[in-house]
Amino acid sequence: QVQLVQSGAEVKKPGASVKVSCKASADSFAGNFLLWVRQAPGQGLEWMGIINPRDGTTRYSQNFQGRVTMTRDTSTTTVFMEMARLTSDDTGVYYCARPHREGVTAPLDYWGQGTLVTVSS
Amino acid sequence: IVLTQSPGTLSVFPGERVTLSCRASRNADVNLAWYQQKPGHVPRLLIYGVSNRASGIPARFSGSGLGTEFTLTISSLQPEDLALYFCQQYHDWPHTFGQGTKLEI
Numbered sequence: 001q002v003q004l005v006q007s008g009a010e011v012k013k014p015g016a017s018v019k020v021s022c023k024a025s026a027d028s029f030a031g032n033f034l035l036w037v038r039q040a041p042g043q044g045l046e047w048m049g050i051i052n053p054r055d056g057t058t059r060y061s062q063n064f065q066g067r068v069t070m071t072r073d074t075s076t077t078t079v080f081m082e083m084a085r086l087t088s089d090d091t092g093v094y095y096c097a098r099p100h101r102e103g104v105t106a107p108l109d110y111w112g113q114g115t116l117v118t119v120s121s
Numbered sequence: 122i123v124l125t126q127s128p129g130t131l132s133v134f135p136g137e138r139v140t141l142s143c144r145a146s147r148n149a150d151v152n153l154a155w156y157q158q159k160p161g162h163v164p165r166l167l168i169y170g171v172s173n174r175a176s177g178i179p180a181r182f183s184g185s186g187l188g189t190e191f192t193l194t195i196s197s198l199q200p201e202d203l204a205l206y207f208c209q210q211y212h213d214w215p216h217t218f219g220q221g222t223k224l225e226i
Binding site (some may be wrong): 035037043044045046047049050059061062063095097105106107108109111112113114 | 165209215217220221
């Protein structure tokens with residue numbers, strides 16, 4: 001049973017950073033890409049970026065380039081998404097997700113429960 | 122690749138045949154998926170590779186298309202199908218989503 005368990009809700013002030021974690025079930029951790037998707041309140045889904053847990057390589061959407069960093073900890077089968085210089089536009093639910101098949105980057109069969117990040121002064 | 126979904130909102134009756142559209146700004150080949158999201162829930166994969174149903178998805182959901190024009194069809198709408206539907210292309214980086222179509226009564 002594939003599980004993606006995310007960290008809890010966060011409230012941050014503008015200009016601060018946030019770090020969200022996503023713990024993946026240990027089976028096939030190294031073989032499956034993990035992705036982050038954002039959903040602003042009442043809005044659609046926005047693809048943020050992807051990390052290869054095997055070697056830590058990443059690719060980010062240009063919309064987040066320079067502000068987002070994705071990392072992983074293989075000892076705890078956890079991936080992290082850190083976003084800097086937050087503004088109110090960054091308020092939303094952040095999901096981690098991954099495909100079913102190893103070595104592919106989509107589609108997204110499994111999703112974490114989501115982490116609400118609220119940016120407010 | 123920009124994905125444009127239409128309509129934005131669709132008012133439907135249970136039992137109806139429903140067709141949702143997803144148009145790509147350039148070629149996405151067959152690398153297109155559809156997701157369903159019910160209020161307060163996580164997105165769920167419905168269709169991948171344009172026309173392949175994901176595990177456990179009822180046969181009333183079907184997908185078609187190629188290149189830049191894609192369609193999700195629900196053959197006979199059930200009350201539990203009222204939700205948001207998103208398409209996603211994974212032909213090119215970044216793997217963009219459409220803005221969604223909302224099905225409502």
